[in-house]
Amino acid sequence: MVGKQGRVTGKIGPGLVGEVLIAVRGGVEAFYAHPAVPDEEISPGSIVVVVEYYPPRTVYVARALV
Numbered sequence: 001m002v003g004k005q006g007r008v009t010g011k012i013g014p015g016l017v018g019e020v021l022i023a024v025r026g027g028v029e030a031f032y033a034h035p036a037v038p039d040e041e042i043s044p045g046s047i048v049v050v051v052e053y054y055p056p057r058t059v060y061v062a063r064a065l066v
Contacts, residue, residue: 001053005064008033008048012061013041020048020061036062 004022012018012033020033035042036051040063048061 001050001059004050006031006033006048006050006059006061008042008044008046008061011041011044012048014039018042020050020059022050022059031057031059034058034060036060 001022006020006022008018009021009030010019012035014035018033020031021028022031042048042061042063047064047066049064050059051062052060
């Protein structure tokens with residue numbers, strides 16, 4: 001999971017549990033998402049990279065450099 005890119009579907013920010021869609025196992029799955037940088041806000045539609053993964057459905061993400 002670490003290093004995979006995804007698209008934000010629910011706002012990610014301090015005090016919020018956002019949502020990210022990530023392509024895995026031949027499909028696309030939703031994961032709960034938190035910002036890797038504590039005070040960062042990431043809006044829906046943004047592309048992010050998974051920095052940490054905590055099974056089964058939690059990821060910490062950072063903005064992708066695209």
